Amino acid sequence: MTKPATLKEIARRLNVSVSTVSRALHDHPSIGLRTRTQVHQLAQELNYEPNKTAIFFKQGKTFTIGVILPNLSEEFFSMAITGIEQTALKHSYNVLMGQSHDLPELEKRITATMKDHRVDGLIISLAKDSKDFEHFNQLDKYNIPVVFFDRIPPQKTAHYVSCNLRPGISQAVQFLIKKGHKRIALINGPSSLLATKERMEGYTAALHAKKIKIDMGLVVSTDLSTGGTEDAMKQLLALKNPPTAIITFNDYVALDAIRYARRHNKKINQDLSFVSCANLPITHYLDTPPLASVEQFPREQGEKAMEIMLQLLTRGEELKQKGQFFQTELESRLELIEP
Numbered sequence: 001m002t003k004p005a006t007l008k009e010i011a012r013r014l015n016v017s018v019s020t021v022s023r024a025l026h027d028h029p030s031i032g033l034r035t036r037t038q039v040h041q042l043a044q045e046l047n048y049e050p051n052k053t054a055i056f057f058k059q060g061k062t063f064t065i066g067v068i069l070p071n072l073s074e075e076f077f078s079m080a081i082t083g084i085e086q087t088a089l090k091h092s093y094n095v096l097m098g099q100s101h102d103l104p105e106l107e108k109r110i111t112a113t114m115k116d117h118r119v120d121g122l123i124i125s126l127a128k129d130s131k132d133f134e135h136f137n138q139l140d141k142y143n144i145p146v147v148f149f150d151r152i153p154p155q156k157t158a159h160y161v162s163c164n165l166r167p168g169i170s171q172a173v174q175f176l177i178k179k180g181h182k183r184i185a186l187i188n189g190p191s192s193l194l195a196t197k198e199r200m201e202g203y204t205a206a207l208h209a210k211k212i213k214i215d216m217g218l219v220v221s222t223d224l225s226t227g228g229t230e231d232a233m234k235q236l237l238a239l240k241n242p243p244t245a246i247i248t249f250n251d252y253v254a255l256d257a258i259r260y261a262r263r264h265n266k267k268i269n270q271d272l273s274f275v276s277c278a279n280l281p282i283t284h285y286l287d288t289p290p291l292a293s294v295e296q297f298p299r300e301q302g303e304k305a306m307e308i309m310l311q312l313l314t315r316g317e318e319l320k321q322k323g324q325f326f327q328t329e330l331e332s333r334l335e336l337i338e339p
Contacts, residue, residue: 083302168332169202
């Protein structure tokens with residue numbers, strides 16, 4: 001294999017200085033047209049490629065954004081990464097992906113790897129059980145800004161994009177009440193997630209508004225695994241006065257819950273109605289989908305997170321001195337699902 005041509009090789013063949021070759025390749029006006037043409041022609045003949053490592057070192061940037069997601073196989077996060085990538089590419093940035101698989105220790109390890117690869121910034125949606133955020137705070141020492149989205153930390157000094165679940169969940173409760181349901185259950189998520197708290201707040205606020213007594217026996221949780229959701233369903237269906245409708249943490253929880261209900265001879269959306277969260281396209285192709293789902297705008301969250309990152313990369317020091325943090329909340333809303 002032949003070694004790639006260098007600036008020195010081009011300069012030697014044309015009997016000019018390396019700096020002249022460099023300026024010619026960048027079409028600097030101080031270099032005459034004839035020399036520029038000769039340099040470009042020889043560079044093409046020799047298959048010259050710029051040394052990106054040297055360029056990045058000189059600029060102090062790699063034009064790479066690290067992204068850590070819980071699980072790319074989930075449609076919600078694949079939609080979010082589409083929003084991040086498209087916005088990044090418009091501004092000549094590349095994306096380096098990592099999956100935490102909802103494991104906090106793996107999340108820490110990937111964060112360290114991203115730092116070692118000199119990413120310019122990090123966009124992350126937290127693992128479901130993450131409670132220690134020091135590994136993100138440490139990135140400030142290396143001038144690597146961090147933007148959280150969807151699953152965000154309980155920190156006032158964090159840049160983030162999220163979706164406020166309270167209005168969407170309230171709309172879900174009101175929707176089910178209008179359909180005649182009074183025993184409305186909630187399968188919530190891990191207590192470590194702020195979104196779990198928001199769902200609970202929206203749920204209780206809507207019941208209070210309709211003067212329906214809150215029965216905490218109707219509120220159960222899942223660790224988002226199939227087994228965790230089946231355990232939650234088992235608790236609900238074992239109640240002396242079981243629910244006639246269930247709001248689930250997300251569409252995947254709804255799918256597991258619906259399957260469990262069908263195995264126990266429940267007619268979906270007749271004996272037991274469902275409303276979910278996330279409003280992923282997959283639900284629209286089911287024979288028995290939930291009646292409705294709360295839209296959380298994953299693609300828009302990804303786009304906005306990348307837009308905030310671009311602001312931090314250009315105005316980071318200025319914003320730090322002002323103590324200014326970008327904190328954007330999109331407002332969720334209930335969307336009906338047509339089977």
